[in-house]
Amino acid sequence: MTIRRRPTINDVAAEVGVAASTVSRAFTVPGRVNPRTRQQILEAAERLGYVPNPAARAMGSGRTDTVALLVPDITNPFFSGIIKGAERAVGAAGKTLVLGDTEESPAVEARLLERLGPAVDGFVLAAPRLPDADVRRAATRNRVVLVNRVVPDVACVVADYESATRQVVDHLASLGHRELVFLAGPAESWSGAQRWAGLETAARARRMLATRLGPYAPTLDGGPAAAEAAIASGASAVVCHNDMLAIGVMRRLADRGVRVPEEVSVVGFDDIFGADFCHPPLTTLAERTQEAGAAAIEVLLHRSGTPTVIAPTELKIRASSGPAA
Amino acid sequence: MTIRRRPTINDVAAEVGVAASTVSRAFTVPGRVNPRTRQQILEAAERLGYVPNPAARAMGSGRTDTVALLVPDITNPFFSGIIKGAERAVGAAGKTLVLGDTEESPAVEARLLERLGPAVDGFVLAAPRLPDADVRRAATRNRVVLVNRVVPDVACVVADYESATRQVVDHLASLGHRELVFLAGPAESWSGAQRWAGLETAARARRMLATRLGPYAPTLDGGPAAAEAAIASGASAVVCHNDMLAIGVMRRLADRGVRVPEEVSVVGFDDIFGADFCHPPLTTLAERTQEAGAAAIEVLLHRSGTPTVIAPTELKIRASSGPAA
DNA sequence: CGTCACATGGCAAGCGTTTGCCATTTGTTG
């Protein structure tokens, strides 16, 4: 198929017999041109198949009507939810979303920030791996909203980890567990730190014993090592950094003949796709990822200042947690 | 945080004392400027924090160095693989990927195609829902590569469904199954049609009986209805449109007390995230989604004409399929 | 030492929009 030249604003102007500026206004400042003229212009544009060129628009106006969302791993279902939510919100605002996968690498993240910077009106950074200083620097060149990460003076939306961890601990306590081990994820993970801090506090309030083990890779592959450590610890309840790890752990436990939840209860974080059909279905703390993604866009597009919005969480109780042995 | 003005090519030119055109060439046609001059320019750019503005670049050159990938549903793990593969390939080529979620809607797909058209060098359409005519029209304005869809005169990369379905049928036949039912997905699905056609042919060659039931929603929620129909059919093996449906079906079978694979074998398509840890782990036909995504980008960026590339497939045999009862 | 080719850099014209400002037309008001 051969590519045809696109009609420009000038083609439309010529067709109708008005100036290009009038055509431009017909699209961007409707009130500014006579309704009848506008109608003709719209019809001519339709007829010619004219579509405004975003790059040219960006040049003239400085606005790009595009925002970028950077996530550490597109294939991680947790981020899929954020992406989906952001996509919808961006689309509803008539703008375009550019997605970047940082592959968990601060370097890649920095590169994307730099490359995309001039091309977008703002960034949503989901669980960024970059140090605070770099995040702040980025916020100097573009509007930036963080998801599940807090950096002073930068807008963010974070899950309500305090309530979240309290729910987890309450649930385990009500099942009669007296101690829990937390199988930690990467040391740099901000949300991981929050989760552990919350668990520890909540456990103390409940007079439960809480221990942290790890770090482990927050993936299925991190499971075996984490499971072994959990078994060795002898705790009746294990709380995992995230669902991936939890599922990996449960697999290993099954291999080792340890029954879930009869012998040990397992709880995860994220409620990823699959958490409800793994075996046994996983009790997990669900963040409203789509809402979080949408909220981040909302803040980016409409709110000024550096608001912090707290996203609610919800404990999904399924079969992987049960009464203490 | 206050946003600072970005330095332009002129700032760099002034800093070094050369013309803007020289700075431009230092970045885009390195051989064209004296190595020493170039070095100075690069240093000045670094010092000033200059980053070329893609929009302006696009205007001058006509190239946008951006490609768009449109998928029906970002949260579907099958597409995550394609996205990941495409992302990598695009990044490796030093270009930018824009992602669009069409929400399974032809209308949204058409809108994105139109809006994004002028802003990108080309499109990869994964399993597009649009009618042939619209796809061809899009290919008239931009370069287009299809994934898992064939439209005459448009480049594409498709899974090797013929081999795929043969593998499935061979596997079931070797387990002693004499008949299978295919639980179909949406009627408009091109890949669904391919799958059924392949299964039917392969089954006939093996003198197996193949029946198609459905359509069912290709989601977990489609499972119950499909499972009921499968049970009613009395077949010992069911092949599902995709893994989502297969997992939904297995759930329902479990609820109904039908044991998998003892009483009925279940096979899916896609090998999505979760297929290996659902219960029982699902036998499924894996497409190399990341490779397919990368291949599509490769075709878009480097190949001319309208090549058709066939992506290999592989049957992952797991616990959901077993000897016929 | 005269020619010539090549290396290097500058000039200026776009690329498709937006937008500030001015000119004209139309409508309103006293």
Place this chain on the structure above:
DNA sequence: CAACAAATGGCAAACGCTTGCCATGTGACG
């Protein structure tokens, strides 16, 4: 009907970069 304001449209200058073309300087070669 004069005077003025509002509505409408056009002109032209950006926006930041690329690129075709030309001017100059350099070294090689005969």
